[in-house]
Amino acid sequence: MKKVRLDLCGIRGMRILGILCCLYFMLFSFELPKISWTEDNSEEVFVRDKTLLQPLYKDPLHEENEVNNAPIRPSKESFPVMGGPVSYSVEMNQTKELSQFEKSAMEAWTLGLKVWEELGAVMDDETATADRIESCPGSISMKNIELLKSGKVMHLPCGLRVGSSITLVGRPRQAHEEENPKISALNGANSLLVSQFMIELQGLNAVDGEDPPRILHFNPRLKGDWSGKPVIELNTCYRMQWASAQRCDGWRSKEEDETVDGLPKCEKWITDEEGSPKETKSTSWLKNIIWGEKKSVIDWPYPFVENKLFVLTLSAGVEGYHISVDGRHVISFPYRTGFVLEDATGLSVNGDIDVHTVVAASLPTSHSSFSPQRLLDMSDNWKAPPLPEGPVDLFIGILSAGNHFAERMAVRKTWMQSKHIRSSNVVARFFVALNARKEVNIQLKKEADFYGDIIIVPFMDNYELVVLKTVAICEYGVRNLSAKYIMKCDDDNFVRVGAVLKEVKKISHGKDVYIGNLNYYHKPLRVGKWAVTYEEWPEEDYPPYANGPGYIISNQIANFIVNQHYNKTLRLFKMEDVSMGMWVEQFNASTPVHYSHDWKFCQFGCIDDYITAHYQSPRQMFCMWDKLSKGKAQCCNMR
Structure with a gap:
């Protein structure tokens, strides 16, 4: 009997211990929600845990015992980056006044979740997802x-x-x-x-x-x-x-x-x-x-x-x-x-x-802008290769907008056909937020399902919130790919992938690098359309930063950014390229960074022997790819 009693006690103790472990893990997951990644039917998206609300976090860098020389944001709270189509939300502290950036982010996030839920309902209805012809007035x-x-x-x-x-x-x-x-x-x-x-x-x-x-x-x-x-x-x-x-x-x-x-x-x-x-x-x-x-x-x-x-x-x-x-x-x-x-x-x-x-x-009475036959070539030739199991040399995150179907198709048919990308030594993905037009989001979801190269972030697209996409690019490159280097570019940027790899290998030698068309001692504009207030940026100079259309950072810098985000100490600024310069400067305070400036990361258009060329229309990209295929890195200056 004693032996049986001891067994029963042991079983009861194990059950109690199991319950305590479950409670611990439930509590732990509630306090620390994290973004994870998955790949479903070739469409790569963000997914979330079950936590829906998370308060804005305190930023210890804003406390009195600051150790960083970067400018102080007016608010002591910062807005966390958001994940993919379904991610955790935020809950504002109503007792404190929000900055304009936080207000914009909260509004974009709230509306984005609503739009994404509506889109999910539409996509679940097969009859509703059939290609529709939008009716428009003839006059x-x-x-x-x-x-x-x-x-x-x-x-x-x-x-x-x-x-x-x-x-x-x-x-x-x-x-x-x-x-x-x-x-x-x-x-x-x-x-x-x-x-x-x-x-x-x-x-x-x-x-x-x-x-x-x-x-x-x-x-x-x-x-x-x-x-x-x-x-x-x-x-x-x-x-x-x-x-x-x-x-x-x-x-x-x-x-x-x-x-x-x-x-x-x-x-x-x-x-x-x-x-x-x-x-x-x-x-x-x-x-x-x-x-x-x-x-x-x-x-x-x-x-x-x-x-x-x-x-x-x-x-x-x-x-x-x-x-x-x-x-x-x-x-x-x-x-x-x-x-x-x-x-x-x-x-x-x-x-x-x-x-x-x-x-x-004599206006058109139907909209053809969202027809796959018009802009998207639904051919398997343009599908993204599967993600490699091991680390990659370079991850390229491409910022795009929901209705930029033609731009994404041009990129797929040109420089994304580079041998480095097709061999999976380099991975490229588009990062797209939601559009105000339902038909754009429906077509975007179909495009993502077919090509498997789009990461959807669930907030309404806003020019001032591009910085949130940049954080997502860093996270994807570090957590999902273990990429040695992460590159950010725009969908109107033509990239010579081979030249980028040569530039990195020529400079790095195991160092942490920040490569691009660098700006030094640039000052914020205080008046005009692109004005930056003293509340947004109190200092007179920006840190050194690379122009936004195309730059490269090493894995450790990207990992630092992601960790700062996870530790809830990442400060955000509405200009994403300046934000990156600020983060690199902070990383450089403890770990040396090799800054490399090169005009061939062309900001204003294209120059011969470019590494990247900005403001390239789809037709210019096809022309440049044709020349590059013949061994000539030359521009096609047409508009």
Whole structure:
């Protein structure tokens, strides 16, 4: 009996011990939620534990006994990076005022979770996930009051197509004295009279906080141009980078110049003979009748007059845009590489103009932007190779936006076909946040399922929250791949993968490295659109940092960033490249870092023999890949 009793006691003790262990592990997992990674059906995503709420943590670096020289954030609490489609949430301490960054992050996170849950419900319904055709109106009209209420922007849901037209009735305002010293300086000490307005076709705003691309920028300058003459200027702007402008200053394009659908780029509004005085139509006609003079043909005057009503029509042709005023062709602008008519989802009107009415006609009634047949090549050739079991030399995290289907497809078909990536010695993945449009997120999820190269982070995309994606890149490279080096780049960056590996091996020799196009002693902008307040950054200088489009850090630096995040001591700043410079500087305080600057990590575009080239459109990438395949690291400067 005693032996049986002892066995029963032992069994009871083991059960009690087991219960205590379970309670311990439950308590431990509740206090320290962590992001883990998995790979499901070739789609790599973040997953979370069961903890849904986590309070913002105290940052010991903000306490009085600070040991770091980096600037102090105003708040003593910091926002943790968020994981993939389903990750832990946060709970703010309502007794303390949140910084603007924290407010933006919390708002993006809360809305992102809601959108992700809705997306999950849609994807579970097979009938709902079938490819849909978005219905759009064939014509849209807006009067002055409606346009003002919409922020002077007419939304074109499905963009334009060949044959679409937009008619605007407006009146240029009287010239006013320009207070901008850069313009006023053209007229010496006196102020300069200015009258100009802008009509723009804009693309979908991919990321909140980033300017939408200007697919067409039409800028009549009645007064105030540097030339002192009335001119019209047209241009495009991609990723906030302006291309070369087309200026029309009153002289008709030459016969040998390129035409657009058979029409000249610029019409004439002065005499053909340079230096001839401007004549009226009646005077010219009389001279032709009486004297038989035909050497000088007088066209119409400049098409816009202050306080005079005009009717402007913008039409989309086969080769470009055509603009006529009061029934007369004035100017044509060829389509620029990288832009398509379907991308023109908004018409913006600004400047010295009073708009009466805007009418858009012959618009496409269905949206093709999210059709796999249009942008995505659903071929197994472009699927990501499976993740290797062992460590890799380099992990490339590519920042992208939800609706950048064309950019991601261009990267897949060009430099992601590098032998280094196909052999799994190098791994590349896109990091994408959620879009405000449901159809974009549905297509994004399908794209991720098929190609297996997208990491979805579950917050609404915001330009100021890119830093959270950067932390996620570091975590993926360290925890999931054990990569020796981690590279961050953008989806409009063309990367010579082989050149990157050579650069790393040439410099590293086992050292911790920070490689890129480095900036030293840069100061925050305190005024303007990109202003940084003293609350956000109290010091006068930024730490040394590499330009955001492309840089490389070693594994130990990335691991330091991830550990700081897990220890809840990682400080965040809205400019992700400056944040990386701050983190590297902190790591460098205890462990030496080799800083390496190279102009070939090109920030402003492309230079021959580049390592990376920024602001490259999909067509430019295909052109560069074709040249690189022939052994030539050359640019394709087209736009």
